[in-house]
Amino acid sequence: EQIRNFVLPLWNCYSFFVTYANLHEYKYEGLAIDNALDKWLIERFQSALKQIVKSYEEYNLPGVVKEYLLFIDDLSRWYIRRSRDRFASGDKSALSTLYFVLIEFSKAIAPMVPFLSEEIYQNLISNDDVTKAESVHLCDFPKIEEQSKDGQVLLDQMNVVREVVNLGQSIRAQKGIKVRQALSSISIKSDADSKMSIDWVENLIKEELNVKEVKWVSALHEDDKNPQIKSEVTDIEVALDTNITEELRNEGIIREFIRLVQDQRKQMKLIIGEEIEIEFSISDNMIKDILLSNVDTLKKALSASEIAFEESIDDKSA
16 A cells, blocks of 8 residues: 555656756756746745654654655656656756655655665765765755745645546546546635635646636636536535537547547557557548648647558557
8 A cells, every 4th residue: 555655656756856957957056946836846845844753753654754755746747747748848947846845755755665765865965965975864854944935926826726626527527528638717716815826726727627728716607617616615606608619529539539649658658758640440430520620739749750541450559
């Protein structure tokens, strides 16, 4: 269970960083944060560290392990997954933030997973880094920084984002609408809306729920096309516009095609960014026309030099 929930997710986060650091020949030169999500991750690490230290001091080892798991889940599901495009483009703020957190987290987990933490630390830290210790076990334990008011606001904002996303996903599940199918809007009623109507919060909600618009409202109006749900633990209520227009349907088809190709890339173990040629076959003429009319978009999204329709595809190349 720990391998599945902690060791493998942590190693995947580490491998993800190494892949893009090598791709962009990245070298750590200190934190260079210019993104709200990066700032949130630093604050989230500090809050996790505070809880880890508290649990260690109380000899509450299950509490330590619990916080390890919670933080890695946040790192992989809420930070890396939402920052993939930035890493692919070589964004220095994202790379420096993830590097810093991986190094510091390796120190925080060293007493509990000594060999894994040593492997990550030794592989990441540069030989010419004057702060490098001979071993992660000879490093000082990470220092807890005093939390700023802005830091707490970031944590509160992310908590609202997560609750809104959970509620929106519940509506999608109830209505049988996959996340790959774009929807026009989500309406949110919350006492915290005055703090929430900012770009990074709304962009996260849009990306996670695949909606075009986020509306903060004082009252919700529920009907068959705008199903509503209320949180059991907060004051948040949301309504999702589930009316699928032709334009939204077409976008959903494009996203599904991209997913199928990306799954095939993984199966073939292709190198990230490696250019491919795509042939596809489908009996539905409407879907074929939608894909062919969006070839340029698909080429860019899939790093493809050619996308062509074929009546049938040789199994060997499929």
